Amino acid sequence: MTIAGFVNLAMMATAAAAFHFNGHTGVADLDQAYMTLEPLLSHAAATIFGLSLIAAGLSSTVVGTLAGQVVMQGFIRFHIPLWFRRAITMLPSFVVILLGLDPTRILVMSQVLLSFGIALALVPLLIFTSNAKLMGDLVNTRWVRGIGWAIVAIVVSLNGWLIVGSLLGVD
Incomplete structure (x- = not known):
């Protein structure tokens, strides 16, 4: 979690330095951030930004799933099959995508x-x-x-x- 925190901090600092100091204060979403980083810094910086987002998403998903598993198995003695746990954690994302939110x-x-x-x-x-x-x-x-x-x-x-x-x- 500490490493993920430092990755997030590095992403925030990079975005603040790159966008704010170059007059790009209206960056509102991740697509826009990626597209703005490439001409300001480089293609490599934009790629590292994208990979960092993927790493942050994967690590948070793993931590959340494992924490839920430990709580359910250790404290309330309730077991859910692995495939069902994964389906539950992914369902909200699919709903957001399908509804076009x-x-x-x-x-x-x-x-x-x-x-x-x-x-x-x-x-x-x-x-x-x-x-x-x-x-x-x-x-x-x-x-x-x-x-x-x-x-x-x-x-x-x-x-x-x-x-x-x-x-x-x-x-």
């Missing part, structure tokens, strides 16, 4: 919805680490709990604002 908008909406995962992970984490019976001497102090709940409130508020803005089409 804007892939960039769907990608942004999926990331908005996924951002709630942060709060869904933080809330149980705070509850468990604030339980003295569970944590013993390592239990959260009031100060840490207060900061933690404030962060959760901020994240949930920003996520709510992001969802409303995305649904209303506000940039």
Whole structure:
């Protein structure tokens, strides 16, 4: 995941440097980014950009599928055949393609919805680490709990604002 994070960071930095400083501030989707990179930097840069996107997509798919498998098999003792797991993970993509929906908008909406995962992970984490019976001497102090709940409130508020803005089409 760290390597994928650095790849994404490199892609963002390259795009910011190449597009912004050359006056291309209206690049709205991946096709446009690829087509704009080629004349600005080189064919090799555009190809590396495309390969990086493929690598990022494959790694995120593998991580998501394996994480789901570990949770289902390890925690809830539920087994799904491999072919069915793969079909479930690919079905949303096929639906988007078949319905002719804007892939960039769907990608942004999926990331908005996924951002709630942060709060869904933080809330149980705070509850468990604030339980003295569970944590013993390592239990959260009031100060840490207060900061933690404030962060959760901020994240949930920003996520709510992001969802409303995305649904209303506000940039």
